[in-house]
Amino acid sequence: MIIFLYGSDRYRLYQNRDLVVQKFKDKHGAISIQTVDGPASDAPAQFKAALSNNSFFNDIQLVIVRDIFSNPASSEKIGELLDQYDTLNDRQRIVVAIHPGPKSSARSSEVLKLLLNKKNLVREFEPLSETQFEKWLKSEARQREVSFAPGAAKHLMLLTGGDSWRAVNELEKLSNYSKGAVTAAAIDELVLTETEPEIFAFIDALGSRNKPKALELLYRELSLRQDPYYLLSMIIYQFRTLLMVRDAMERTGNASAIASETGLKPFVVNKMKTAAARYTLQDLRRVYQTLCDLELGAKQGTKDLQDSLYEFALSV
Incomplete structure (x- = not known):
């Protein structure tokens, strides 16, 4: 089966x-x-x-x-x-x-x-429409024994950009903070709308092999109570994309052809090509394997995820 x-x-x-x-x-x-x-x-x-x-x-x-x-x-x-x-x-x-x-x-x-x-x-599992996403968020809230005040679910959806992983991480914080109903005021207080650029700056520093910058940004993100699992998910996404682009670059250097082959947007391909060129295909497969092992170890409880993220930043 x-x-x-x-x-x-x-x-x-x-x-x-x-x-x-x-x-x-x-x-x-x-x-x-x-x-x-x-x-x-x-x-x-x-x-x-x-x-x-x-x-x-x-x-x-x-x-x-x-x-x-x-x-x-x-x-x-x-x-x-x-x-x-x-x-x-x-x-x-x-x-x-x-x-x-x-x-x-x-x-x-x-x-x-x-x-x-x-x-x-x-x-x-394709991205949900706005109506579907709001309904899904409310279902996730019920599993955490909280509900949304009128308009609050949509507010959280807009602040998290419809990113299901980030929305759930924010909902975890909100459910621990709120008693009964999650309000728009609580979302404004707890959801860190300015951290997204920092996360991508951290990921870009990793891709550029700038260890001091990566460690500085990682420390800042974790100090801001950024969920280590969310950070890991974004790192995995970045390196999966780098791997796809680097693999396609073995056959063509044309950005449009790479975009067509990988299903990525052309502007994403152009951004990734420079970083991908810094790695061999074998290196990227090794890094991606390390990330998969890290994720598995964290879920099984055999690795401390926060410590492992620092170790990973030093090893890339």
Whole structure:
């Protein structure tokens, strides 16, 4: 069985992935869950080992493939293994393929066609419309046992620019502060509207390998109570984009061609090309793998995320 989760709304995408994993744990336990890192050069070997790992008790397995299209060579081989092991019809193995981007950015049409097969469970997570986003925010608030005063949900949506990840991080703070209803006044007091440029300045400093500047900005962001998980999500997004651009640059230096291939806006490509040129493709894959390991360690509780962010800034 294959579950294919994709789309550019990364918070809702990963939220749904975590829901799938939790439901599996509740029913089958955690011992039969394995994760394959799509960007890694040995991702096909990891995937084959996971599919070949037959339990003595014939337990159901869950195999998660992260960023399945991030490494074109690996994704092609993983697609071949999906066919070889007949995962479309296999009820003992559940493969969850993750692609944090639109279909247009998928690098293998054959693998994409396989993942979009009608036999699979496919879910797309594209940015929500204003009405949908406001409704979703209210649902997230109810899960935190708070509500929004009239007009407050829309106010938060506008201040966070419709970024689901940032909106939820701000809602976490607001739900701890507010008793009963989140008001527009509370949002104005607690939501830091000026921190966004600082986050991107930090990410740009990382991409430019300016360690002193990156450390200074990271310290400033964390001092302003910026959520380390939000910072990590933005760093991952930046390096995923750099990786996409650098990979395309191996074939063409034309910004329009790169934009067409990656699905990125031309102005984003132009901004990223200079930073991407400072890295080899192998370097970017290594950095991205490090970020994936950092994210996993933080979620499993084996790494202190704030300390790990400082270590990462020093290592890039």
